[in-house]
Structures are given as structure tokens and as C-alpha cells.
Amino acid sequence: MKQLISVLAASVALAAPAAAQTYAVTNGRVVTNTDAGILENATVIVRDGDIVAVGAGAEIPEDATVIDASGNWVTPGVFAAFSQLGLIEVALEGSTTDDSAGESPFSVALDVADGFNPAGTYLATNRMEGVTRAAIFPSTGHNIFAGQGALIDTSGDAGSLFQAGSFVFADLSESGAGRAGGSRPAAWAFLEAALADARGYPGRFSGDHEGDALNRYDAAALLPVARGRVPLVMAVNRAADIRRAIRFKADNAPIQLILVGAAEGWMVAEELADADIPVIVDPLEDLPSSFDSLGASLQNAARLQDAGVDVAYSTAPTADGYFNARLVPQHAGNAVANGVPWDEAFRAITLTPAEIYGVGDRYGALAPGYAGDVVVWDGDPLEVMSAPVAVLIDGEPTALESRQTQLRDRYINITDDTPFAYRR
Template sequence: MKRLLSALAVTALTATSALAQTYAVTNGRVVTNTDAGIIEGGTVVIRDGDILAIGANVTVPAGATVIDADGGWVTPGIFAPYTQLGLIEVALESSTNDAGAGDSEYSVALDVADSFNPAGTHIPSTRIEGVTRAALYPSTGFNLFGGHGALVSMSGAADSLFETGSFVYADLSQSGAGTAGGSRSAAWTFLEAAFGDAAGFMGRFSAHHHGDALDRYDAAALVPVVRGQLPLVINVDRAADIRRAIRFRNEHPPVRMIIQGGAEAWMVADELAAAGIPVLMDPIRNLPGSFDSLGSTLAAASRLHDAGVTVAYTTETADGYFNARLLAQHAGNAVAHGVSWDDAFAAITLVPAQIYGVDTRYGALASGYAGDVVVWDGDPLEVMSAPTHVLIDGQETDMESRQTMLRDRYMDITDETPFAYRR
């Protein structure tokens, strides 16, 4: 018993020491994403995982680990609002792909949190590019619902999922229409029937396991969406489909809705702004990949911002399971096509946190916020800039990935084999 108590005491002391670690990031151009704006020559102090102090004249606590930004940029961590990180290792190898479940009898009730692998090899390569938080999305299966999404840190730790059951994802686009029976009319009718099943739960299922569209388990999982407790994320691109989504939201208060995709959202920007519906979109999407996205344009992001729509950027065109690391580049392209720097940077940091309701902890540098801090050697929206340090929850992370290890292993190898054997 004494040995057990001694071991517990040591464990508690070690945990307390880890939590008590203090960092001070000094001499930086600090982007706060708050009314404080950008602080030149600023310092950020992080203790116990949270930001303790920030400003131009902050005293560095004794014993703090000092990170000298050397005049570089210091920012909140990037928040990727639409990814499948940790759900897919190799997309074409089904045994490593847990994003969707096309053969399952369930849909709404599926939760990506049960499939997430914090040891996925794409997570470190994303983290070292300044991404500290992400939203995980399911793929759809046998009907237009994909299931529940989750929010995760890029720490790679076993407890990196910090919110589960964060939203429900549904596909009402061209592909969703095909799944529902061949037309958008079928897709919207299915969604209406599914909402009816959830609104009538439990009475509708008192004598039967199946409702009009969903079984008992899926209908129960949709209840929080119908009651406005969880947002419904709808994948649509076509302007006409977005208008239909707005009408659906208006006909089903208190439903909260998020538009994902939104290739033609700029065409209905005023309507989206009036409805208060946010949009997750890729600002470099400019090619008509389908008849749903004929209106794609590099000016889309600028037009949405100008109309007052809440916009967060994705890397949809670059793939969501390993290229979320390119998010800063996509935001930089938005700046090149008319978006202000402040709006573009907020669209990959603070705005995603606002959309998912976690903006009191993430997306900004202020006292009391989580210690997600990135130090850059230049403007983070410039393609040649890169992070030098990444802190997540107040802990400095390893700036190494499988790619960097391969680079270091093979970069300076001298081939001494006979010429005929060289390749």
C-alpha cells in the first residue's frame, strides 16, 4: 500500500510539474485576433496550458522557458474547419479508411470520434505547419447523413479529442441527390422525413423500430439537431440548393445550419448574411468540377466577406485528410484576390472556433485562452514562411514528422556503389 501511495505521489508531482511549466514567447509581432490588434515587440506568457499575459511590456516570470521570436510573427494556432485527419491513412486502402461506412445500417448515429487515430502519420505533418485544431468530418454512406463530427487538437496525444458529437453532417448536393434516389427532390424529402422522425421521437417509435426515414437509433441521434442543440452541416454548392437550405432552416426553427462547400454561395451572399448562416469554403476553388459548381470563382471569398457572411476557409480542393497543412496558403491566395489580411487570417483561426462555438478558448491570443501559439519566421500567409515553434495547450510540440525524418535520412547520402548499380 505504501509503495502504491508513493507511486501515486510521484505521479501527481510529475503531472503538477508538467502543468506548471511556463513559457514566454518574446520579441514577436503578436497577432491577437482581438481588439488589441497586432502588438509589435510583444510577449506572450503561457502557464498551466493557458495564456497568462500578453502585451508589449509583460514581465517574463522567473524560471520560464523563453522562446525568442526574433522579430517573427506570433499567432494563434490555425483551426482547420473541415478535415478527415486521423480518419484516413491511405485513401485507396479500405482497411485504413474510417471516414465513411457505406455498408452500415446506421448513419446519423455514427460518430467520427470512434474512428479517430491520434497516431495518424498525417497529424505531425499538419501540426508542424501551424495547425493546432481541426474539425473532423465523416463521409456519407447509404443515405445522405454521414453522422456526427468532432473537434480535435493536433497534439497527437491520446486525449486530443476535446469535443465529440459536435455537429451532424448531411450531403444535399448532386451526390446526395443520387444517394437519396436520383434527384434533389428525393434528397430534401428524405431530410424532411428524417426531421419528422426525430421531432416525433419517442412516440413515433413506440410500436415500431423504423420511422418514415430513419430507424430508432438514428432518429434519437438526430434529436439534438432538431432541437437546435447541435448544428446541421449541409454540403451544397449550387446557388439554388443554398436557397433551398435557407428555406429549410427557416421552416424548422430552432435549427442551426452551416453550409459546407458553397462554390456558388457568393451568388446568394446577401441571403446568407441575412439568415446568419456561416459558410465553410475553399477560397482557391475556381474550376467547375461539376454542374453544381459552374459559378466557382477566385473572387468568391471576397464577395462573401463584403456581404457580411461568416466565412471559414477549407482546403477542399487539396484534399482534407493530409493537406489541411496548406490552409495558410489558401488564405494567402484569398488575400491575393481581394480579401483583407485580417479577414483571411481570422477565417483560418478565430472564425472556425466561432462557428463551432469554442471561440472563448481557441482562435485568439488573450488571457485565459488555451496556449495554442505558433511562432513564424515571416508572414504566415506568405508561401515561403514557416513555423519555428508550435505550442498546443501550453506545451511545445515536436517539429518533426515522417517527411522530415525521411528528408534527414536521405538528404546527404553518398552513393558509393559502382556506376552500373546506381539509379
């Protein structure tokens, strides 16, 4: 006989790890992120971690654990396109930060997979807000290259880093120019020299010789980028720098390029679309934080998407990417308020990030063959007051609790009967 579990209690009742089994999320307003669109009163069947059926007429297996969505929204999990989850615990305490290494002789060879902590406090707080997957980025050190990024889930399990070496991150913005010697020409010259070093590896490094820009370990790490096997994620903001990035891609085929920031992207939207370069933008970036982004606009996302650019949303560039990736649905909601259709805005925080990083056939949609990352919300997921009431990652329900909620529950009803002078 089927088990019937209230959606409000599902995350608690099913928090303990269990053998792989079948779950049926029923009676939901299912956002598929496919040509099927949004399905009313539909069911999502997840077996052994994968989605096996979606639809209003999906047959519920006899052995399924049923999660009744009670008419609420059912969606794929949020994919944070630009974050540092699990890399920083306390930003001002160096021993808890593994996002950068400014004093290291290495740059491209630095891999955030070696510093990711699946037990990081902020994974739980982001999971509670519907974030099930994320790309984690290094921060730049002594040159324009920050290192290699990775893809994670927010389950907190030991195996939650599911793809290392997913991309290489480089800063070609105003700050990158400063690290390269003080100007944009210096930054671009360093990038071109670094690519030449990578293409010449290992022959260029025979004997005691080093490269023009990189040592042998960094050159080896950049070689997959030079050969087009791994994307280069490049931070740029002003329109002139974006045009330079477009030319860089054309001159260095078969390189794959992803832009992050792109505050003035709307000025060159048609060119980005023609070059088939995806971008990661913050839809709320509208005030210039530097001369790089004087043209920042709340219509940036809408204009880029209208032009046919593949756009993912993030909360970047911000200083709180290690704990507040969970705000990306709110940013997507603001994109809707500024001209982006709802379905495109939601896709920009789920399926599009997965596609940009090459895993769009596995994450970001509710369809057979996709991973069982399913979120049940108590309202429109892009409304700031909505929240998840159940979250499944790889087909397993997760606990909707964190250190903060545990502390709240521990102290909320304490009655102190000691004399007033002894109370803390």
C-alpha cells in the same frame, strides 16, 4: 533565472512532454485576433496551458521558459475547418480508412470519434505547418447523412480529440441528390422526414416500428440537431440550393445550420447574412467541377465577407483533406490576393472556424483565457514560403518533425561503399 531558448531550436529542445509550466514568447509581431489588433515587439505568456497575458509590456515571470521570436510573426494556431485528419492513412487501402461506411445500416449514428487515430501520420505534417486544431468530418455512405463530426488538436496525444458529437454532416448537393434517389426533391424530402423521425423519438419507435427515413439509432443521434443543440453542417453549392437551405433553417427553428462548399454563395450573400448562416468555403475554388458550381469565383470569399457573412476557409471540397489541411494558409493568402483584407483572411483560418463550431471563446485568438495554441512563423503566415519555427499546443511546445523528415534525415547522407552491382 529565466531560461532563454532560440526560437529555431525551441521545437526540438522542448519536444519531450513535461510537467505544466510557464512559457514566454517574446519580441514577436503578435496577431491577437482581438480588438487589440497586431502588436509589435509584444510578449505572450502561457501558464499551465492557458494564455495569461499578452502585450508589449507583459511582465515575464521568473520561472518562465523564454522563446525569443526575434521579431517574427506570432499567431494563434490554424484551425482547419473541414478535414479528415486522423481518419484516413492510405486512401486506397480500406483497412486504413474510417471516414465512411457505405454498407452500414446506420448513418447519423456513425461517429468519427470512434475512428479517429491520434497517432495518424498526417497529424504531424499538418502540425508542422501551423495547424493546431481541426474539425474532422465523415464521408457520406448510402444516404445524405454522413454521421457525426468531432473537434481535435494535432498534438498526437491520446486526448487530442477534445469534443465528440460536435455536428452532424449531411450532403444536399448534387451528389447527395444521387444518394437520396436521383433528385434534389428526393434529398430534401428525406431530410424533412428524417427530422420528423428525430422529433418523434422515442415514441415513434415504440414496439417494432421504425421511422419514415431513419432507424431508431439514427433518429436518436439526429435529435440534438432537431432541438438546436448541435449544428447541422450541410454541403450545398449552387445558389438555388443555398436559398432552399435558408428556407429550411427558417422553417425548422431552432435548428443551427452551417454551409460547406457554397461555391455560388456570392450570388446570395445578402440573404445568407440576413439568415445568420455561416459558411465554409475554399477561396481557390474558381473552376466549376460540376453543374453545381458553374458560378464559382475567386471573389466568392470577398463578396461573402463584404456582405457580413461569417466565413471560414478550408481546402474543401478536395480529395486530399486527410493530409493537406495544412494548405489552408496558402488558400487564405489567395483570398487576400482577390480582395479580402489580410486580417479577415487570417481570422477565417483561426478564430472564425472556432466560433462556427461553438468554441470561439477558447481557441483562435491570443488573449487571456484562451488555450495556449501559439505559432511562431519565420514570415507572413499567409505567404507560401513562410513556415512555423515553433508551435505550442495547449501551452506545450511540440516537435516540428514527421515521418517524412525522419526518413529524410536518415537517408540524406548515406554513402554506399558496396560494389556498384550490389547497390540498391
